[in-house]
Amino acid sequence: xxAAVASTGAAPLLSVSDLHAGYGPTRVLHGLSFALAEGSxxxxxxxxxxxxxxALRALCAMIRADxxxxxxxxxxxxxxxxxxARLGVAHVPEGRGTFVNLSTEENLRLGAYxxxxxxxxxxxxxxxxxxxxxxxxxRSQQAGTLSGGEQQMLAIGRALMSRxxxxxxxxxxxxxxxxxxxxxxxxxxxxxRTERVTxxxxxxxxxxxxxxxxxxxxxxxxxxVLSGSAADIRRNEAIQRVYLGx
Amino acid sequence: MSAPIxxxxxxxxxxxxxxxxxxxxxxxxxxxxxxxxxxxxxxxQFTLVIVYAIALLGLNILxxxxxxxxxxxxxxxxxxxxxxxxxxxxxxxPYWLTIPAAGLVCLVAGFLFGLPAxxxxxxxxxxxxxxxxxxxxxxxxxxxLEHWTGGVQGIVIIKPDAPFGIxxxxxxxxxxxxxxxxxIMFLLGRNLLNGRVGRxxxxxxxxxxxxxxxxxNTPLYKSLAFGVSALFTGVAGxxxxxxxxxxxxxxxxxxxxxxxxxxxxxxxxxxxSGAIYGALFVQFVPNAADQISKAAPWAVYGLFLIGVIYxxxxxxxxxxxxxxxxxxxxxxxRARPLGG
Amino acid sequence: xxxxxxxxxxxxxxxxxxxxVALALVMIYRATHLVNFAQGELAMFxxxxxxxLIQAGLPYWVAFVLTVAIAFLLGGAIQYVVLRPLxxxxxxxxxxxxxxxxxxxxxxxxxxxxxxxxxxxxxxPKDPPFGQYYFSAHEFGAFGVxxxxxGLLYGFFRFTPVGLAMRAAAxxxxxxxxxxIRVDRMLALxxxxxxxxxxxxxxxxxxIVYLDPSMMSGILLYAxxxxxLGGIDSxxxxxxxxxxxxxxxxxxGAYVIGTELKLSVALAVIIGxxxxxxxxxxxxxxxxxx
Numbered sequence: 001x002x003a004a005v006a007s008t009g010a011a012p013l014l015s016v017s018d019l020h021a022g023y024g025p026t027r028v029l030h031g032l033s034f035a036l037a038e039g040s041x042x043x044x045x046x047x048x049x050x051x052x053x054x055a056l057r058a059l060c061a062m063i064r065a066d067x068x069x070x071x072x073x074x075x076x077x078x079x080x081x082x083x084x085a086r087l088g089v090a091h092v093p094e095g096r097g098t099f100v101n102l103s104t105e106e107n108l109r110l111g112a113y114x115x116x117x118x119x120x121x122x123x124x125x126x127x128x129x130x131x132x133x134x135x136x137x138x139r140s141q142q143a144g145t146l147s148g149g150e151q152q153m154l155a156i157g158r159a160l161m162s163r164x165x166x167x168x169x170x171x172x173x174x175x176x177x178x179x180x181x182x183x184x185x186x187x188x189x190x191x192x193r194t195e196r197v198t199x200x201x202x203x204x205x206x207x208x209x210x211x212x213x214x215x216x217x218x219x220x221x222x223x224x225v226l227s228g229s230a231a232d233i234r235r236n237e238a239i240q241r242v243y244l245g246x
Numbered sequence: 247m248s249a250p251i252x253x254x255x256x257x258x259x260x261x262x263x264x265x266x267x268x269x270x271x272x273x274x275x276x277x278x279x280x281x282x283x284x285x286x287x288x289x290x291q292f293t294l295v296i297v298y299a300i301a302l303l304g305l306n307i308l309x310x311x312x313x314x315x316x317x318x319x320x321x322x323x324x325x326x327x328x329x330x331x332x333x334x335x336x337x338x339x340p341y342w343l344t345i346p347a348a349g350l351v352c353l354v355a356g357f358l359f360g361l362p363a364x365x366x367x368x369x370x371x372x373x374x375x376x377x378x379x380x381x382x383x384x385x386x387x388x389x390x391l392e393h394w395t396g397g398v399q400g401i402v403i404i405k406p407d408a409p410f411g412i413x414x415x416x417x418x419x420x421x422x423x424x425x426x427x428x429x430i431m432f433l434l435g436r437n438l439l440n441g442r443v444g445r446x447x448x449x450x451x452x453x454x455x456x457x458x459x460x461x462x463n464t465p466l467y468k469s470l471a472f473g474v475s476a477l478f479t480g481v482a483g484x485x486x487x488x489x490x491x492x493x494x495x496x497x498x499x500x501x502x503x504x505x506x507x508x509x510x511x512x513x514x515x516x517x518x519s520g521a522i523y524g525a526l527f528v529q530f531v532p533n534a535a536d537q538i539s540k541a542a543p544w545a546v547y548g549l550f551l552i553g554v555i556y557x558x559x560x561x562x563x564x565x566x567x568x569x570x571x572x573x574x575x576x577x578x579x580r581a582r583p584l585g586g
Numbered sequence: 587x588x589x590x591x592x593x594x595x596x597x598x599x600x601x602x603x604x605x606x607v608a609l610a611l612v613m614i615y616r617a618t619h620l621v622n623f624a625q626g627e628l629a630m631f632x633x634x635x636x637x638x639l640i641q642a643g644l645p646y647w648v649a650f651v652l653t654v655a656i657a658f659l660l661g662g663a664i665q666y667v668v669l670r671p672l673x674x675x676x677x678x679x680x681x682x683x684x685x686x687x688x689x690x691x692x693x694x695x696x697x698x699x700x701x702x703x704x705x706x707x708x709x710x711p712k713d714p715p716f717g718q719y720y721f722s723a724h725e726f727g728a729f730g731v732x733x734x735x736x737g738l739l740y741g742f743f744r745f746t747p748v749g750l751a752m753r754a755a756a757x758x759x760x761x762x763x764x765x766x767i768r769v770d771r772m773l774a775l776x777x778x779x780x781x782x783x784x785x786x787x788x789x790x791x792x793x794i795v796y797l798d799p800s801m802m803s804g805i806l807l808y809a810x811x812x813x814x815l816g817g818i819d820s821x822x823x824x825x826x827x828x829x830x831x832x833x834x835x836x837x838x839g840a841y842v843i844g845t846e847l848k849l850s851v852a853l854a855v856i857i858g859x860x861x862x863x864x865x866x867x868x869x870x871x872x873x874x875x876x
Contacts, residue, residue: 080763081763081764082762082764082766082767082768082769083766085764085765085766086766090764090765091764093760097758097760097761097764098761099754099757099758099761100758101757102750102753102754102757106750109747109750110750110751110754110762110767111765113751114766158765162765309678315681317623317681317685362857362860362861365860365861365864366861366864368677369681370860370864372621372623372677372681373810373856374856376623376810377811377852377853377856377857378853380806380807380853381807381852381853384846384847385847385850388846389846500803501689504685504688504689507685511678539697540696541692541693541694541696541701542693543693544689544690544693545689545690545693545694547686548686548687548688548689548693551682551683551685551686551689552668552682552683552686552690555672555675555682555683555686556671556672559675
């Protein structure tokens with residue numbers, strides 16, 4: 001199973017090789033391999049239970065996994081979640097992972113916890129508020145009282161505050177109105193273009209994901225079964241039938 | 247009274263069963279001969295071992311099998327002891343009658359305590375029972391109850407003589423009496439725990455929601471577990487009052503409840519034999535450390551408690567069980583030809 | 587009236603001590619969902635350390651600061667060495683370990699320092715302040731120290747990055763890891779702080795009740811009652827609960843039931859709160875999904 005790499009030939013930011021993972025005795029990933037080009041947006045598509053969320057969790061060592069995972073030159077598969085985060089991987093998990101009892105601003109501040117450059121953090125606050133003005137309005141409000149869309153923005157904002165090299169997003173559109181989803185996706189496109197953040201997007205909403213992405217992978221029962229540019233995948237008849245509902 | 251031994255489900259089961267039978271017989275013989283070859287003080291200590299074993303079985307029913315953590319079981323021990331002492335001293339009730347009386351009182355007390363305890367889970371119940379253990383001595387010293395409890399000085403009782411002129415000194419007679427009571431209690435306990443009730447208790451401990459979904463009346467079982475557990479511990483307390491000939495508030499402080507916990511964990515949680523091993527531990531091991539300093543026995547308790555949790559979480563009884571399994575496996579591999 | 591005021595002020599002073607220990611309990615509960623049964627004995631042991639330092643000739647406040655530092659390290663070490671490996675053990679195992687620690691520290695104190703009661707000095711003057719008779723200088727001073735400690739803690743948690751990280755780690759360890767917080771270190775830090783608070787409480791109460799290995803067991807019970815009353819996961823509630831319990835204890839003891847049943851009051855509060863309103867005054871109701 002060859003992994004799709006950017007045509008510039010540059011070394012991938014993330015390369016995953018033969019990843020096996022699961023929950024207790026249940027194996028979910030059976031030798032997953034793929035790579036992400038730096039600065040690209042990649043979609044990870046698949047049906048429920050195919051292993052998309054499991055893949056993201058395995059990358060961040062939230063579950064036990066076997067296989068080789070490299071961030072740039074560094075092997076990260078043996079590191080703890082917090083160490084991987086400190087290397088520049090920001091994961092916006094399923095369910096957002098909001099600190100519900102803390103304020104909006106405190107949630108964002110936590111995103112910058114591991115950073116050393118205090119001055120830049122203040123500037124990044126402003127930048128995040130520019131992307132998500134609604135968060136600025138609610139900066140002192142308890143995060144648990146924010147709406148679903150606002151919490152999703154907060155989760156992405158928190159991830160951005162860490163100035164990540166790689167942003168992992170687990171079903172950002174889940175439970176949100178289409179208008180909000182469009183807004184969030186356009187912000188992600190902007191972030192990718194202006195700040196060169198590499199994005200790996202797990203989505204059930206295949207159409208929107210393919211619109212946003214450069215590359216895409218299709219997972220079925222824990223293995224990559226299809227890979228290519230987003231445009232190609234979109235044109236693929238099988239995909240159109242099964243996932244895009246044509 | 248034999249310690250139950252786990253049978254490896256393999257060849258040699260019959261020979262293992264007959265080994266168990268011989269061990270059982272040997273144990274019974276040993277138990278009967280013991281008081282005649284030991285000093286009176288030793289006999290007294292062995293009597294206390296039986297007493298602790300009954301108390302630990304009681305605690306195990308509630309905490310081991312049913313998962314309700316009690317750090318205050320000393321309270322039921324104390325109630326049993328005081329019931330026995332008050333009945334004997336104030337009302338002249340014969341000693342052997344105080345045992346079932348204490349058991350009955352504690353059954354009711356335990357059940358009543360179990361009702362509000364239904365609302366408390368895990369750590370919270372531990373906290374409430376711990377509070378009970380700490381507050382107990384003060385309660386027992388309360389001057390308005392002094393007329394009954396004897397206040398700080400407590401109550402002194404006289405050790406009974408052997409009945410019908412049997413030629414046994416009081417210590418030895420008490421030992422056999424305790425042995426008989428112990429035998430009855432362990433038989434009761436074994437029938438309870440190895441049957442439907444025991445399985446229900448364990449189901450409630452491990453999968454409480456599934457258990458009630460399957461139709462087990464969880465609140466009833468949990469309160470009954472409290473009551474029965476208190477009954478056992480109360481019987482032990484009553485026996486101990488007769489053996490020690492004395493009850494006083496300061497003997498029933500938080501450290502009593504703690505030593506019961508230690509005995510249960512070291513002996514083996516959720517096992518019947520664990521109660522016996524635990525009782526032996528509680529009676530003999532810390533005392534050996536008494537030589538070093540007054541504080542040393544408690545340090546021993548603490549170290550053993552933590553050590554067991556780390557190294558042998560299933561306690562002595564669990565260690566013995568895995569020992570047997572290993573021996574059985576070894577014999578099996580010897581009996582079979584290689585690669586067969 | 588004079589007697590009543592005296593009881594109230596005295597109750598506020600001891601209430602401050604209960605509030606401190608209750609706060610330490612709440613801190614550990616929030617991070618681990620466990621009740622630290624060994625909190626009292628740790629505090630008692632730390633107070634003995636202070637006593638030894640003072641006996642060795644160190645000035646009071648030097649010994650005070652040194653003791654707080656030692657207690658901090660001791661608490662962190664206990665979490666890191668003893669508790670971290672048991673992260674996924676059963677509740678019974680964890681409770682047993684806490685009890686084991688309780689017993690070990692109690693017996694260590696008895697072993698090293700013997701069971702004879704010792705006096706512990708108060709850093710505050712002998713004469714009551716402002717020439718009044720409602721409270722002693724020590725009660726006033728202890729109350730002040732308590733307020734300073736509580737204030738420092740509040741500032742730490744509210745305004746410092748590490749404090750924020752600790753709050754986050756206690757609330758949601760998973761998300762905390764995702765932002766790079768080393769949750770294990772935060773737990774050790776929390777334990778260290780709790781132990782340090784306990785040491786301060788012990789040093790403030792020892793001059794009143796005298797120093798012996800069983801000094802803190804009653805206080806621990808009151809602190810439990812205070813923490814539960816305020817809400818086992820609410821720091822503010824714990825503090826308020828502490829002051830309420832302190833005053834209540836004195837008033838009930840003086841006017842209603844006499845001083846012999848004071849521990850039973852704590853027991854009654856504990857059971858009452860757990861049965862009637864388990865979340866206390868300010869705690870949060872936790873809904874678990876089946």
